Amino acid sequence: MTALLRQKDLAPRRWEHLRRILGRDQVVRVDELTEQLGVSAATIRRDLDQLEGLGEIRRVHGGAVSTGGRLEEPLFDDKTSVAIKEKRRIAEAALKYIKPNDTVYLDGGSTVLELARLLKDRSNITNVTNSLRATVELAGPGPRLILVGGELRRLSQTLVGPLTRFLIEDLHIDKAFMGTMGLSLEGGLTTTDPSEAYTKELVMEHAREVILLADHNKAHKISFTRAGRLEKVRVLITDNLMDRKLAKGLRKLGIEVVRV
Amino acid sequence: MTALLRQKDLAPRRWEHLRRILGRDQVVRVDELTEQLGVSAATIRRDLDQLEGLGEIRRVHGGAVSTGGRLEEPLFDDKTSVAIKEKRRIAEAALKYIKPNDTVYLDGGSTVLELARLLKDRSNITNVTNSLRATVELAGPGPRLILVGGELRRLSQTLVGPLTRFLIEDLHIDKAFMGTMGLSLEGGLTTTDPSEAYTKELVMEHAREVILLADHNKAHKISFTRAGRLEKVRVLITDNLMDRKLAKGLRKLGIEVVRV
DNA sequence: GCAAAATCAATCATATTCTTTCATGCGGCT
DNA sequence: AGCCGCATGAAAGAATATGATTGATTTTGC
Incomplete structure (x- = not known):
């Protein structure tokens, strides 16, 4: 010893x-x-x-x-910090698609979060979301806000999984604004988590119109699992650095591609 | 100098x-x-x-x-500050009722919020809640967390209304920790908002065991609308300033009254 | 609409801090 | 002893943060 x-x-x-x-x-x-x-x-x-x-x-x-202190920004699987300017421009552009009395769905992701910020004073709409960050953003005075129920996925701060189906199937959604981790012609829409993918897909199948918000960094990325079918997307709003080939390919699929 | x-x-x-x-x-x-x-x-x-x-x-x-983002809490704020010591003690006491692998429901209200704070490192339980504040509190690393879906009631920062029924009816809840605005023998449990009351009642009817957390300020208060039946409450945890007469009356109804 | 004032972005100089590398000393092991 | 492993300290050069300066841009006041 x-x-x-x-x-x-x-x-x-x-x-x-x-x-x-x-x-x-x-x-x-x-x-x-x-x-x-x-x-x-x-x-x-x-x-x-x-x-x-x-x-x-x-x-x-x-x-x-x-780490974990109050001056430590939490870790997300979706980096807010990259291309924030582009994301804001995209959100601005998305705003034009929202009409009075619309019911809009706000997905997780930082670009959609920027859109949420712009919706604070649009009191004549109804928001449905699975995003905790968007919820906190809209928790003050603002338009009607409905959260889909479900299990909290901490990495993305979204509600996901089978429990989300109740409300999503029950509600009528006019425009769904979706984010994505990866966007490519071969892989389609992809994301990192199967539960997340499940909920995304569910929303896309039930929404009357799907509008995808994705900055150029998502181009040609293929993440772990499929999350909804590209065919359901009617509009893609992206920034002007988006790869032109990809944009062209998407247009060929009948998607209206807006670059801002 | x-x-x-x-x-x-x-x-x-x-x-x-x-x-x-x-x-x-x-x-x-x-x-x-x-x-x-x-x-x-x-x-x-x-x-x-x-x-x-x-x-x-x-x-x-x-x-x-x-860019905004902070949780609005104007009215709520003074509420959190009154009797905070008592609320903490109550929350501490409530902790003892939670066993490993329990599924616990966390209602809105500041006393229950204190309980939520104590649950951050209890990773072996499942939390279900309609409280946005509790959710934010538990949004970091912590136990499994499920939000019931529903419409955001901004004043209380809770999810309420008929849409909450899907998940509440679908989930099995072992212990429901409820708050209340008013507690009296004549009025029973009362709260200010009918939608809020609806959701509270729903939870109480479906939970295996209902534990009420209420500090002495709630005694003899009667708010706008009934929110669940007193008969469903098995335990009331309150502070030692709670009116004895009321405590006695509640015991007579078969409720275990714990004063801390 | 113009000019003054304020503010900003860009650049450079400087001070601080970081990384890398090497030397030293201490304790344990064969 | 002699050697090795390890933690530490020291020093040089690289990297980074900060502050000042300058010319450009925006706002403000008239």
């Missing part, structure tokens, strides 16, 4: 301290820690790298922030 | 500050922020650009505006 009474079991002790600080302040800077712990900055950085490997923190220039 | 040259804040700290201001005022000016944060305008602009990339804000000339 090797009694490890090493004087230098300091690493665990440092981590302890580090976790305490992070739990309290959510963010530390490395020079703060060098001072408090009396070790070199190099060691602190190595410690922080370790903790980052464990997923407890995220490194930032000058220090680290604890 | 210890006019220490304070370390500049790390970027995440600035962002936090920024988000706070924006959540409160909806709009910030750049020069306002340079002053408050003690960094140059260039840095503020870069920060704002970053946040815009994340979709959290929209840049405007001179500053930025929030």
Whole structure:
């Protein structure tokens, strides 16, 4: 038995301290820690790298922030941050398709979320959605809002799965605004999760008109599973960086392609 | 005067500050922020650009505006603050009634919301709820979460009305934790809104066991409309300021009254 | 509609921080 | 002893963040 009474079991002790600080302040800077712990900055950085490997923190220039804290943006499978300008333009364009007294469905995804933001003051419509983020967006004063029930899929913050069928089958939807992870001629519409796909497909089959919102990054991507048939899509609204070949192919399928 | 040259804040700290201001005022000016944060305008602009990339804000000339997103809680807010200690104690006590693999229903209301907060790390249960607040609370890593579908009632931030029946009737609920606006022997359980009442009643009729969470302020209050039958309540968890007469009367009805 | 003022984007200089690499020292092992 | 493994510290060069400057753009005031 090797009694490890090493004087230098300091690493665990440092981590302890580090976790305490992070739990309290959510963010530390490395020079703060060098001072408090009396070790070199190099060691602190190595410690922080370790903790980052464990997923407890995220490194930032000058220090680290604890994950799951309030100043840590949650992880989505759909990156809001890319092409936000394009997404906003697409959402603007989508707005024109909405008429008074329409019942519109808002799918998950960041582009559709941008559309949701624009619907706050359109009080003469009814929104149906499975997106928690869209719901929060519209939770204040605004148009009528109906959530489909279902199981929360945390990665996308949407309600998915078989339980969503009740409301979707029961409601009449004029225009369904859908997002997608992948869009291609070979793969059609694809997404990462089967339950998510199920709900998407269900909506598309029941909506009177399906309008797809997809920025150019989705082009030629093929994700894990099919999510609805391209034939159900009447309009695709995309940005002007969308691949022309793909647009052409989609037009050939009878889809009205709008580039903004 | 210890006019220490304070370390500049790390970027995440600035962002936090920024988000706070924006959540409160909806709009910030750049020069306002340079002053408050003690960094140059260039840095503020870069920060704002970053946040815009994340979709959290929209840049405007001179500053930025929030894209909205926070949960509205005007009336609700004072309600959360009254008797918060009692509500927490009640929620703590309610926790004991939850067993592994239970399916629990979480109603709207601030006391139940406190319970929801305690359920974040109880991964071995299934939650069903009509409360948007509880949902947001549990939207991060946590136990399985199912939302009943339905129309959003903004005042209470709950899903209510006839559309909620599909899932509630379809799901098996072991324990339903209910809130109420009024609790009295004469009026029974009462609440302000008929749709809300409908959904509450539906849940109570279908749950295997109904546990009512109500602080002493609810005693003898009679609200607009009946919301479920007292006979369905098996346990009332309340605080120690609850009127004894009422407690006694409820016990006579066969309800187990727990005061904490 | 024009001019002044404010704000912005772009660029560069500087300071800070990060990564990489190497040297040192301490403890344990054969 | 002598050697190895490991944690640490130190240093150099790369990367990044910040602040100041300048000319362009937008808003404001008249």
